[in-house]
Amino acid sequence: MKSETKGVKMKEKLLVIVGPTAVGKTKMGIELAKRLKGEIISGDSMQIYKEMDIGTAKVTKEEMNGVMHHLIDIKEPTEPFSVAEFQNLVQPLIRLLNEKGKLPLIVGGTGLYINSVIQNYNFADSSSDIQFREKMERYVEEHDTEQLHDQLREIDPVSYATIHPNNYRRVIRALEVFKRTGKTLSEYQQSQNNESPYDFVLIGLTMDRDVLYDRINKRVDIMVEQGLFEEAKRLYNDGVRECQSVQAIGYKEIYEYIEGKLTKDEAIELLKRNSRRYAKRQYTWFRNKANVHWFDMTNINFNKKITEIQQFIEGKLYNHSEIK
Structure with missing residues (x-):
């Protein structure tokens, strides 16, 4: 997707989709990747870990719907991961996908990780x-x-x-x-916010706060039904304890239950509260970024909304001949 114009080397193209937890980034990213001939790079600092599927709301093979995903299940739960390592993995991927004629889509809610790539932190x-x-x-x-x-x-x-x-x-x-x-x-x-090395569009998904918080609460209930407590217990019993991975929301609350510090109901309520607060912090981070183009996902017709977003992206990233 990178091209040459009158001998001038064009920047590599990149689409980034951000927003708070439970707003619908995964679904939107997959549908846009299908429409725009793209592949997805996970911008989530937790989905890199193997064996941590439910608590990270990791995308399933069925949900991927044939769209290639990168940076998922690449680390053991006991291994550390840093923003610098994320940058070192993602930037060559963006280059490779552009060379293949694919549009790279970074999809996720970890603001520092995403900014490190698009602003090329040193x-x-x-x-x-x-x-x-x-x-x-x-x-x-x-x-x-x-x-x-x-x-x-x-x-x-x-x-x-x-x-x-x-x-x-x-x-x-x-x-x-x-x-x-x-x-x-x-x-x-x-x-370090110099000119980005990429020709990028940064899309933010937003939602009415009460609607979002209700979605977060329901998502936690679904995680519990799917076996979140059992997943956390397996990790705990396997010795995954004083590790970066299980300090994350979704595991640390269950660990407190396992260690007898909370009842099961208390752990669930704490997980819901911490997830809502995390969503608020994500908004705080991204709202301070002037180059985010926001789209409201509250009570929308999904097909109409995705068409609107697709047209916006094409208008920003491509000229007419490139999208025929």
Whole structure:
């Protein structure tokens, strides 16, 4: 899909679909990929993990409907994963798909991961401080994630508001960036917001808050019916405990039930509450991005809406001859 015009090398094309959990990104991405001859790259920081299907709302083979998906089930639950690694995997994929004449679609809700690709963050500018990171990890062991999270409040209120305290590795990363560069994580990211290497369209899906929260609550009920507790117990019994993967919403609440800290009903209600709060944080992240084109998914005719979005994308990414 990358082309040459009068000897000028054109940027690689890219479509990105973002929005909060349960808004309908998966379905929209698959339908658009079918219409636009695309393949999907997961922009979800959790669907990379094997054996973690229900709690991550991982797309099924049936739902894929023949559309190729990348970056799903590529890591063991005990392995770490970082935004820099995501960037290193995704950027060559975008190049490969463009060379094959396919439109790459990044679909997901992990804002930092997606921004690292479309804004081409240079992670070498804030290289790791291993000693500081180890010190902070010891701090978590001796205290708790809430106290670590509180350290962000004064130096980086934006990251404090958008990073969940249980995602302590992201909290440590924000503290580490400040220590290394003197900039907050948000300032550091903004300083790298140079021209994107891609000819991209960033689509955001939104929905009435009450409708979205009802969808989130129902999704959790369906996950429980599908065997979320059993999935979490298998991971717990297999020794997947102090790992990045199970700090995520959908597992940490069930782990508290397994360890006798919550009743089953309390764990379910906490999972629903945390999921709603996560959706709000996702909105906060993406609403601050001026280049997101928003489409309301509340009580829509799906076929009409997808046609509207398809026409918008084609108008932005292609000239008439390219979409015949």
